[in-house]
Amino acid sequence: MSNRLFQGVIHQMKESIDRTFGVVDENFTIIACSELGKIGETMSVGTVSSNETVAFDGNTYKSLGITQSANYTVFVEGDDVLASKYASVLAVSFANIKFYYDEKYDRSNFIKNVILDNILPGDIYIKARELYFNSDVHRTVFLIRSVEHNDVSVYDIVQNLFPDKSKDFVIVINENDVALVKETKPGIDPKTIQKLASTIADTMSGEFFVHAVIGIGTTVDNLKDLARSFKEAQTALEVGKVFDNEKTIVSYDNLGIARLIYQLPTTLCETFLKEVFKLGSIETLDQETLFTIQRFFENNLNVSETSRKLFVHRNTLVYRLEKIKKITGLDLREFDHAIIFKIALMVNKYLKNNPIKY
DSSP: OHHHHHHHHHHHHTTTOOSOEEEEOTTOBEEEESSGGGTTOBOOOOOOOTTSOEEETTEEEEEEEEOSSOEEEEEEEOSSHHHHHHHHHHHHHHHHHHHHHIIIIIHHHHHHHHHTTOSOHHHHHHHHHHTTOOOSSEEEEEEEEESSOOSSOHHHHHHHHOOOTTTOEEEEOSSSEEEEEEEEOTTOOHHHHHHHHHHHHHHHHHHHOOOEEEEEOOOBSSGGGHHHHHHHHHHHHHHHHHHOTTOSEEEGGGOTHHHHHHTSOHHHHHHHHHHHOSSSOGGGSOHHHHHHHHHHHHTTTOHHHHHHHHTOOHHHHHHHHHHHHHHHSOOTTSHHHHHHHHHHHHHHHHHHTOOOOO
């Protein structure tokens, strides 16, 4: 990749420098040159210091210094003062270009490999040191998924929202998913993280008309746990799609019992439903009854408050609850029965989403 990077710059400069010039690697093999035919040749050179130019065998050399990946040296045809000046200027230019390239792409690729679990745990910190990467800061993974096809790039939107490439990393996962690895403060309030996710979603929908859902993993304090945070963000989106598809922001920490149900084998879920609804199937409950049950749960099993919210007489609600008890054998006014029924509804919803059979 470095040879293409250098060659692209040389192509733009060769009209301004009336001499042959290029870059050699640590073995003094030409990897980029203003004369394409010389690429691949090996030059005979002695030791080149990074602090001064060296003239040898009709050429002047200047080291770029040891970069994050290799040691590169600029060469310019000639051994005069002008060649020395050319070599010095080119060395500074190439060194800066290589530094920013490594910082932008190598670090991003490194983070991508970490969150996708494509790098061994023991190699993570070795590579982090090579990239001068701060390993022990707090980071949170946001997984941003566009719900529909858009002409606007989700990656570009998120990248513009978080331009500090030394702290925050925007990674393309696939055509629909973009991951944001965000550096956060130690002890950050989960509400602050939720607010940040809401800002992203609001900006995407309000300014670019892009509808997206965002899954949030837990905050971690080291690099090796980023893969776990990413998987949690994925799980948050999948669980949210099953149990609460109206939410735009889904945090792994707030999944509650839905996370447990999502991980259960379907055979166990089916057995549970058969045991709970011995008297009659949950499918026998009509939409009005299910709506009543939902409102009853939302109002903390309070009969008076629920009847008020439903605009029905208290006795009407009691009659409906008695009807549910007759069908299912569960009295929702009793806390234990209500818990069982709530879980059963969630399990039934999970099974209707066609999970993988175990």
